[in-house]
Amino acid sequence: MKIVYIVHAVDTEGPLYESLSAKFKRIKDLYGIDVKKRNYTEFKKLLKKKIIHNNKKINISDIFSSHLNKYNENWSQINEMIDEMMTDQFRNKYKDSFNDCYKFTWHCLDHVGFINNPRKRTLGFHKIYDFYKKKITNNKKYGDSIEWHFHPMSTFKDANFCATSYFRDPIIYEILCRKILDRNFFPSSYRAGFQAERPDSNWFLEQWIPFDITNMSIKNKTHWEKFRDFKNGRSGNWRNAPSNWEIYNPDIRDYQKKGECKRYIGRALNILNRIATITQKEVDNAFKRTDKLKKPVLMGVSSHDWRDIRTEVDFVYKLVKSASKKFKNVKFKFLSVQEAFQKTIFNNKVKKKLKIKIIKSFKGNKDHPNLIIKTSGCEIFGPQPFLAIKTKNNQYIHDNFDFIKKNTWGYAFHENTLSLDKVKEIAIATNDQFGFTYIKKIYL
Ligand SMILES: [Zn+2]
CATH class of the missing domain: 2.60.40 (Immunoglobulin-like)
Incomplete structure:
Protein backbone atom coordinates (compact mmCIF):
# COMPACT_ATOMS: atom_id res chain seq x y z
CA MET A 1 0.00 0.00 0.00
CA LYS A 2 1.34 3.42 -0.96
CA ILE A 3 0.79 5.42 2.19
CA VAL A 4 2.79 7.75 4.42
CA TYR A 5 1.88 7.50 8.09
CA ILE A 6 2.60 10.89 9.61
CA VAL A 7 3.27 11.24 13.32
CA HIS A 8 3.81 14.42 15.27
CA ALA A 9 5.78 13.54 18.42
CA VAL A 10 5.91 16.32 21.00
CA ASP A 11 8.59 16.44 23.70
CA THR A 12 6.12 17.55 26.35
CA GLU A 13 7.92 19.44 29.09
CA GLY A 14 5.64 22.25 30.25
CA PRO A 15 6.70 25.92 30.15
CA LEU A 16 10.26 27.15 29.66
CA TYR A 17 11.46 30.56 30.68
CA GLU A 18 14.49 32.21 29.11
CA SER A 19 15.89 35.35 30.71
CA LEU A 20 17.95 37.82 28.71
CA SER A 21 21.16 36.64 30.41
CA ALA A 22 20.27 33.03 29.46
CA LYS A 23 19.92 34.15 25.81
CA PHE A 24 23.41 35.69 25.89
CA LYS A 25 24.76 32.60 27.60
CA ARG A 26 23.30 30.47 24.80
CA ILE A 27 24.95 32.74 22.19
CA LYS A 28 28.25 32.20 24.00
CA ASP A 29 27.75 28.42 24.28
CA LEU A 30 26.70 27.95 20.66
CA TYR A 31 28.85 30.48 18.81
CA GLY A 32 31.62 31.27 21.27
CA ILE A 33 30.71 34.99 21.17
CA ASP A 34 31.02 36.65 24.53
CA VAL A 35 28.91 39.81 24.27
CA LYS A 36 30.07 42.25 26.89
CA LYS A 37 27.08 44.60 27.01
CA ARG A 38 24.19 42.26 27.82
CA ASN A 39 21.06 44.34 27.35
CA TYR A 40 18.02 44.34 25.05
CA THR A 41 19.51 46.97 22.71
CA GLU A 42 22.52 44.70 22.08
CA PHE A 43 20.28 41.66 21.69
CA LYS A 44 18.14 43.47 19.09
CA LYS A 45 21.30 44.54 17.24
CA LEU A 46 22.37 40.91 17.17
CA LEU A 47 19.02 39.88 15.74
CA LYS A 48 19.54 42.43 12.95
CA LYS A 49 23.09 41.09 12.29
CA LYS A 50 24.61 44.38 13.40
CA ILE A 51 27.31 42.94 15.59
CA ILE A 52 30.66 42.25 14.02
CA HIS A 53 32.73 39.44 15.52
CA ASN A 54 36.10 38.39 14.05
CA ASN A 55 35.35 40.64 11.03
CA LYS A 56 32.09 38.79 10.33
CA LYS A 57 28.50 39.93 10.71
CA ILE A 58 26.95 37.55 13.21
CA ASN A 59 23.77 35.80 12.19
CA ILE A 60 21.97 34.43 15.23
CA SER A 61 18.64 33.97 13.47
CA ASP A 62 19.33 30.20 13.45
CA ILE A 63 18.51 30.16 17.14
CA PHE A 64 16.57 33.35 17.63
CA SER A 65 14.09 33.55 14.76
CA SER A 66 10.80 34.99 15.97
CA HIS A 67 9.40 31.44 16.14
CA LEU A 68 12.37 29.98 18.02
CA ASN A 69 12.61 32.94 20.35
CA LYS A 70 8.96 32.90 21.41
CA TYR A 71 8.54 30.53 24.36
CA ASN A 72 5.51 29.43 26.31
CA GLU A 73 6.91 30.70 29.60
CA ASN A 74 4.04 29.74 31.89
CA TRP A 75 1.14 27.31 32.09
CA SER A 76 -1.46 29.86 31.05
CA GLN A 77 0.36 30.34 27.72
CA ILE A 78 0.51 26.57 27.21
CA ASN A 79 -3.13 26.24 28.21
CA GLU A 80 -4.19 28.86 25.69
CA MET A 81 -2.25 27.11 22.91
CA ILE A 82 -3.53 23.62 23.76
CA ASP A 83 -7.13 24.81 24.09
CA GLU A 84 -6.94 26.22 20.57
CA MET A 85 -5.39 22.99 19.30
CA MET A 86 -8.19 20.97 20.90
CA THR A 87 -10.92 22.50 18.71
CA ASP A 88 -12.65 21.26 15.54
CA GLN A 89 -11.67 24.51 13.91
CA PHE A 90 -7.97 23.80 14.38
CA ARG A 91 -8.00 20.05 13.74
CA ASN A 92 -10.21 20.19 10.67
CA LYS A 93 -7.89 22.67 8.97
CA TYR A 94 -5.41 19.82 8.65
CA LYS A 95 -7.04 16.68 7.25
CA ASP A 96 -5.40 13.58 5.84
CA SER A 97 -6.33 11.63 2.70
CA PHE A 98 -9.03 9.83 4.69
CA ASN A 99 -10.65 13.06 5.88
CA ASP A 100 -9.37 12.37 9.38
CA CYS A 101 -7.89 15.12 11.57
CA TYR A 102 -4.32 15.94 12.61
CA LYS A 103 -2.99 14.02 15.63
CA PHE A 104 -0.32 14.49 18.27
CA THR A 105 1.57 12.07 20.47
CA TRP A 106 2.55 13.82 23.70
CA HIS A 107 5.76 12.30 25.09
CA CYS A 108 5.52 13.56 28.67
CA LEU A 109 8.46 14.31 30.94
CA ASP A 110 8.74 14.39 34.76
CA HIS A 111 11.38 16.81 36.07
CA VAL A 112 12.38 15.28 39.38
CA GLY A 113 15.39 15.61 41.70
CA PHE A 114 16.78 18.79 40.10
CA ILE A 115 18.11 21.46 42.47
CA ASN A 116 18.87 24.42 40.20
CA ASN A 117 16.00 25.61 38.05
CA PRO A 118 16.75 29.00 36.45
CA ARG A 119 14.45 28.40 33.49
CA LYS A 120 11.49 27.78 35.77
CA ARG A 121 10.68 24.27 34.61
CA THR A 122 7.73 22.60 36.34
CA LEU A 123 9.12 20.12 38.89
CA GLY A 124 7.38 17.06 40.36
CA PHE A 125 6.02 13.65 39.45
CA HIS A 126 3.04 13.57 37.03
CA LYS A 127 2.72 17.38 36.85
CA ILE A 128 3.03 17.53 33.08
CA TYR A 129 1.41 14.15 32.44
CA ASP A 130 -1.71 15.07 34.42
CA PHE A 131 -2.22 18.34 32.55
CA TYR A 132 -2.10 16.62 29.15
CA LYS A 133 -4.00 13.52 30.24
CA LYS A 134 -6.94 15.70 31.21
CA LYS A 135 -6.88 17.64 27.93
CA ILE A 136 -6.69 14.44 25.89
CA THR A 137 -9.40 12.65 27.89
CA ASN A 138 -11.71 15.65 27.41
CA ASN A 139 -11.03 15.60 23.67
CA LYS A 140 -10.84 11.90 22.88
CA LYS A 141 -12.32 12.29 19.40
CA TYR A 142 -9.07 13.77 18.06
CA GLY A 143 -7.15 10.57 18.82
CA ASP A 144 -4.11 12.06 20.60
CA SER A 145 -2.09 9.81 22.86
CA ILE A 146 0.47 10.03 25.67
CA GLU A 147 3.91 8.44 25.62
CA TRP A 148 7.19 8.99 27.46
CA HIS A 149 10.11 11.41 27.37
CA PHE A 150 13.04 11.43 29.83
CA HIS A 151 15.92 13.79 30.67
CA PRO A 152 18.84 12.06 32.44
CA MET A 153 20.04 13.90 35.54
CA SER A 154 22.71 16.53 34.81
CA THR A 155 25.99 16.55 36.74
CA PHE A 156 25.07 19.22 39.28
CA LYS A 157 21.30 18.67 39.18
CA ASP A 158 20.53 21.63 36.92
CA ALA A 159 17.03 21.31 35.45
CA ASN A 160 18.09 23.35 32.40
CA PHE A 161 20.72 20.81 31.34
CA CYS A 162 20.26 17.32 30.00
CA ALA A 163 22.90 14.64 30.43
CA THR A 164 23.23 11.42 28.44
CA SER A 165 24.04 8.89 31.20
CA TYR A 166 20.81 7.23 32.29
CA PHE A 167 21.82 5.60 35.56
CA ARG A 168 23.88 8.06 37.56
CA ASP A 169 20.58 8.53 39.38
CA PRO A 170 17.94 5.78 39.89
CA ILE A 171 15.11 8.27 39.30
CA ILE A 172 14.36 6.73 35.89
CA TYR A 173 13.00 3.61 37.66
CA GLU A 174 10.99 5.58 40.18
CA ILE A 175 9.39 7.64 37.41
CA LEU A 176 8.26 4.49 35.62
CA CYS A 177 7.12 2.77 38.86
CA ARG A 178 4.99 5.79 39.74
CA LYS A 179 3.52 5.94 36.24
CA ILE A 180 2.49 2.29 36.48
CA LEU A 181 1.23 2.31 40.08
CA ASP A 182 -0.24 5.83 40.36
CA ARG A 183 -1.43 6.47 36.81
CA ASN A 184 -1.88 3.02 35.25
CA PHE A 185 0.43 4.11 32.42
CA PHE A 186 3.39 2.46 30.70
CA PRO A 187 4.87 3.66 27.41
CA SER A 188 5.05 1.81 24.12
CA SER A 189 7.10 4.54 22.47
CA TYR A 190 9.87 6.87 23.49
CA ARG A 191 11.59 10.15 22.67
CA ALA A 192 15.05 10.55 24.16
CA GLY A 193 15.88 13.77 26.02
CA PHE A 194 17.93 16.09 23.76
CA GLN A 195 17.46 13.29 21.19
CA ALA A 196 20.59 11.82 22.79
CA GLU A 197 21.05 8.07 23.11
CA ARG A 198 24.09 6.08 24.11
CA PRO A 199 24.76 2.35 24.74
CA ASP A 200 23.16 2.49 28.23
CA SER A 201 19.87 3.93 26.96
CA ASN A 202 19.94 1.55 23.97
CA TRP A 203 20.09 -1.39 26.40
CA PHE A 204 17.52 0.06 28.79
CA LEU A 205 14.98 0.60 26.01
CA GLU A 206 15.66 -2.86 24.57
CA GLN A 207 14.28 -4.35 27.79
CA TRP A 208 10.85 -2.71 27.73
CA ILE A 209 10.00 -0.16 25.06
CA PRO A 210 9.50 -1.36 21.49
CA PHE A 211 9.19 1.92 19.59
CA ASP A 212 11.62 4.81 19.57
CA ILE A 213 11.00 7.90 17.43
CA THR A 214 14.26 9.72 18.16
CA ASN A 215 16.42 9.24 15.04
CA MET A 216 17.05 12.62 13.39
CA SER A 217 19.77 11.61 10.97
CA ILE A 218 20.09 13.67 7.80
CA LYS A 219 22.09 13.03 4.64
CA ASN A 220 24.33 16.06 4.98
CA LYS A 221 26.94 14.80 7.45
CA THR A 222 28.70 18.18 7.70
CA HIS A 223 25.50 19.69 9.16
CA TRP A 224 26.42 18.61 12.70
CA GLU A 225 29.87 20.20 12.59
CA LYS A 226 28.39 23.71 12.31
CA PHE A 227 27.16 23.64 15.91
CA ARG A 228 29.33 23.48 19.01
CA ASP A 229 26.66 21.52 20.88
CA PHE A 230 26.41 18.81 18.18
CA LYS A 231 29.84 18.50 16.56
CA ASN A 232 32.07 15.44 17.12
CA GLY A 233 29.25 13.22 18.35
CA ARG A 234 27.94 15.48 21.11
CA SER A 235 24.32 15.49 22.31
CA GLY A 236 21.77 13.96 19.90
CA ASN A 237 24.20 12.07 17.69
CA TRP A 238 22.48 10.28 14.80
CA ARG A 239 25.02 11.05 12.07
CA ASN A 240 25.50 7.37 11.11
CA ALA A 241 21.87 6.24 11.42
CA PRO A 242 19.64 5.71 8.34
CA SER A 243 18.38 9.00 6.89
CA ASN A 244 15.89 7.58 4.38
CA TRP A 245 12.71 7.27 6.53
CA GLU A 246 13.19 3.56 7.13
CA ILE A 247 12.43 2.01 10.49
CA TYR A 248 15.35 -0.08 11.72
CA ASN A 249 16.28 -2.46 14.52
CA PRO A 250 19.48 -1.14 16.11
CA ASP A 251 22.64 -3.07 16.81
CA ILE A 252 23.06 -4.05 20.47
CA ARG A 253 26.47 -2.29 20.57
CA ASP A 254 25.67 0.73 18.40
CA TYR A 255 22.19 2.31 18.38
CA GLN A 256 22.95 4.08 15.08
CA LYS A 257 23.67 0.87 13.18
CA LYS A 258 21.15 -1.67 11.92
CA GLY A 259 21.34 -4.87 13.94
CA GLU A 260 19.67 -7.59 15.93
CA CYS A 261 17.82 -5.66 18.64
CA LYS A 262 14.08 -6.23 18.87
CA ARG A 263 13.23 -2.59 19.36
CA TYR A 264 12.42 -0.37 16.39
CA ILE A 265 13.76 3.11 15.74
CA GLY A 266 11.86 5.54 13.52
CA ARG A 267 12.89 8.96 12.27
CA ALA A 268 11.44 12.32 13.24
CA LEU A 269 12.81 15.66 12.08
CA ASN A 270 12.47 18.97 13.90
CA ILE A 271 10.27 21.76 12.59
CA LEU A 272 11.52 25.30 11.83
CA ASN A 273 14.64 24.49 13.80
CA ARG A 274 18.39 24.99 13.41
CA ILE A 275 19.04 21.22 13.79
CA ALA A 276 17.85 18.42 11.46
CA THR A 277 14.81 20.34 10.30
CA ILE A 278 12.02 19.02 8.07
CA THR A 279 12.10 20.34 4.49
CA GLN A 280 10.02 19.93 1.35
CA LYS A 281 12.68 17.58 -0.01
CA GLU A 282 12.48 15.35 3.08
CA VAL A 283 8.68 15.15 2.89
CA ASP A 284 8.91 14.43 -0.85
CA ASN A 285 11.39 11.65 -0.02
CA ALA A 286 8.86 9.99 2.30
CA PHE A 287 6.23 10.04 -0.47
CA LYS A 288 8.79 8.89 -3.04
CA ARG A 289 9.86 5.99 -0.81
CA THR A 290 6.36 4.57 -0.39
CA ASP A 291 5.68 5.10 -4.11
CA LYS A 292 8.79 3.11 -5.01
CA LEU A 293 8.55 0.35 -2.37
CA LYS A 294 4.74 0.04 -2.45
CA LYS A 295 4.93 -0.30 1.32
CA PRO A 296 3.88 2.10 4.10
CA VAL A 297 6.43 4.63 5.31
CA LEU A 298 6.52 6.30 8.72
CA MET A 299 7.38 10.00 8.62
CA GLY A 300 7.85 11.74 11.96
CA VAL A 301 8.09 15.38 12.92
CA SER A 302 8.85 16.60 16.40
CA SER A 303 8.20 19.66 18.55
CA HIS A 304 8.38 21.00 22.09
CA ASP A 305 5.30 22.23 23.88
CA TRP A 306 7.18 25.32 25.07
CA ARG A 307 7.19 26.51 21.43
CA ASP A 308 4.16 27.50 19.36
CA ILE A 309 3.15 24.14 17.91
CA ARG A 310 0.36 25.77 15.86
CA THR A 311 2.90 27.55 13.64
CA GLU A 312 4.79 24.27 13.23
CA VAL A 313 1.71 22.25 12.22
CA ASP A 314 0.81 24.87 9.65
CA PHE A 315 4.32 24.68 8.19
CA VAL A 316 4.39 20.86 8.07
CA TYR A 317 0.93 20.59 6.55
CA LYS A 318 1.91 22.86 3.63
CA LEU A 319 4.88 20.59 2.89
CA VAL A 320 2.67 17.49 3.08
CA LYS A 321 0.01 18.94 0.78
CA SER A 322 2.65 19.96 -1.72
CA ALA A 323 4.20 16.46 -1.72
CA SER A 324 0.75 14.95 -2.02
CA LYS A 325 0.15 16.95 -5.22
CA LYS A 326 3.38 15.60 -6.70
CA PHE A 327 2.60 11.97 -5.78
CA LYS A 328 -1.08 11.69 -6.60
CA ASN A 329 -1.27 7.91 -6.05
CA VAL A 330 0.21 8.14 -2.55
CA LYS A 331 -2.06 8.66 0.45
CA PHE A 332 -1.12 10.12 3.81
CA LYS A 333 -2.63 9.43 7.22
CA PHE A 334 -2.14 11.05 10.63
CA LEU A 335 -1.61 8.49 13.39
CA SER A 336 -0.29 8.11 16.92
CA VAL A 337 3.35 7.00 17.15
CA GLN A 338 2.34 3.56 18.45
CA GLU A 339 -0.16 2.90 15.67
CA ALA A 340 2.11 4.25 12.94
CA PHE A 341 4.93 1.87 13.95
CA GLN A 342 2.51 -1.05 14.17
CA LYS A 343 0.92 -0.37 10.79
CA THR A 344 4.25 0.27 9.07
CA ILE A 345 6.02 -2.78 10.50
CA PHE A 346 3.22 -5.33 10.76
CA ASN A 347 1.07 -4.11 7.88
CA ASN A 348 -2.24 -3.87 9.73
CA LYS A 349 -2.21 -7.50 10.79
CA VAL A 350 -1.93 -7.13 14.57
CA LYS A 351 -4.35 -7.51 17.43
CA LYS A 352 -4.02 -7.25 21.19
CA LYS A 353 -3.92 -10.86 22.32
CA LEU A 354 -1.39 -11.32 25.14
ZN1 LIG B 1 13.40 17.09 26.28
Missing part, protein backbone atom coordinates in the same frame (compact mmCIF):
# COMPACT_ATOMS: atom_id res chain seq x y z
CA LYS A 355 -2.80 -13.14 28.17
CA ILE A 356 -1.09 -12.67 31.52
CA LYS A 357 -1.63 -15.14 34.31
CA ILE A 358 -0.44 -14.20 37.77
CA ILE A 359 0.15 -16.91 40.33
CA LYS A 360 0.80 -15.46 43.74
CA SER A 361 1.88 -17.53 46.64
CA PHE A 362 1.86 -15.10 49.53
CA LYS A 363 0.90 -17.48 52.35
CA GLY A 364 2.28 -20.70 53.76
CA ASN A 365 5.46 -21.61 55.63
CA LYS A 366 7.24 -23.82 53.11
CA ASP A 367 8.57 -21.05 50.84
CA HIS A 368 9.11 -17.30 50.70
CA PRO A 369 6.11 -15.34 49.44
CA ASN A 370 6.54 -15.19 45.67
CA LEU A 371 5.01 -14.28 42.36
CA ILE A 372 4.98 -16.26 39.15
CA ILE A 373 3.97 -14.57 35.90
CA LYS A 374 2.97 -16.64 32.87
CA THR A 375 2.12 -15.17 29.49
CA SER A 376 0.47 -16.73 26.46
CA GLY A 377 -1.19 -15.68 23.20
CA CYS A 378 1.97 -14.00 21.83
CA GLU A 379 5.46 -13.10 23.05
CA ILE A 380 6.18 -10.13 25.27
CA PHE A 381 8.49 -7.53 23.73
CA GLY A 382 11.42 -7.66 26.15
CA PRO A 383 13.18 -10.27 28.26
CA GLN A 384 10.89 -9.70 31.28
CA PRO A 385 7.89 -7.63 32.44
CA PHE A 386 8.63 -4.43 34.41
CA LEU A 387 8.01 -5.00 38.12
CA ALA A 388 6.89 -1.97 40.19
CA ILE A 389 6.50 -2.11 43.97
CA LYS A 390 5.26 0.55 46.39
CA THR A 391 6.19 0.08 50.04
CA LYS A 392 4.14 1.00 53.09
CA ASN A 393 6.44 3.99 53.66
CA ASN A 394 5.76 5.15 50.07
CA GLN A 395 9.03 4.15 48.40
CA TYR A 396 8.70 3.15 44.76
CA ILE A 397 10.96 0.25 43.88
CA HIS A 398 11.70 -1.53 40.63
CA ASP A 399 13.16 -5.01 40.90
CA ASN A 400 14.07 -7.89 38.61
CA PHE A 401 12.08 -10.94 37.70
CA ASP A 402 13.99 -13.84 36.26
CA PHE A 403 13.17 -16.67 33.91
CA ILE A 404 11.73 -19.92 35.21
CA LYS A 405 11.01 -21.27 31.76
CA LYS A 406 9.78 -19.88 28.43
CA ASN A 407 7.20 -17.12 29.03
CA THR A 408 7.34 -17.68 32.80
CA TRP A 409 9.06 -15.41 35.33
CA GLY A 410 9.41 -15.49 39.10
CA TYR A 411 10.04 -13.04 41.95
CA ALA A 412 10.31 -13.76 45.68
CA PHE A 413 9.96 -11.47 48.70
CA HIS A 414 12.67 -12.14 51.30
CA GLU A 415 15.63 -10.52 53.04
CA ASN A 416 17.62 -10.14 49.80
CA THR A 417 14.76 -8.29 48.09
CA LEU A 418 12.20 -6.91 50.54
CA SER A 419 9.80 -8.70 52.83
CA LEU A 420 6.16 -8.81 51.84
CA ASP A 421 5.01 -7.16 55.06
CA LYS A 422 6.72 -3.94 53.87
CA VAL A 423 4.79 -3.93 50.59
CA LYS A 424 1.70 -1.82 49.93
CA GLU A 425 1.15 -2.22 46.16
CA ILE A 426 2.55 -4.29 43.29
CA ALA A 427 1.99 -4.00 39.55
CA ILE A 428 3.61 -5.31 36.41
CA ALA A 429 3.75 -3.67 32.99
CA THR A 430 4.83 -5.02 29.64
CA ASN A 431 4.51 -4.46 25.93
CA ASP A 432 3.85 -7.38 23.65
CA GLN A 433 5.82 -8.21 20.52
CA PHE A 434 3.48 -5.96 18.49
CA GLY A 435 3.86 -3.00 20.82
CA PHE A 436 0.55 -3.19 22.68
CA THR A 437 0.80 -2.27 26.35
CA TYR A 438 -0.53 -4.21 29.35
CA ILE A 439 -0.57 -3.31 33.05
CA LYS A 440 -1.72 -5.61 35.83
CA LYS A 441 -2.13 -4.70 39.46
CA ILE A 442 -1.43 -7.52 41.87
CA TYR A 443 -3.59 -7.40 44.97
CA LEU A 444 -2.07 -8.43 48.27
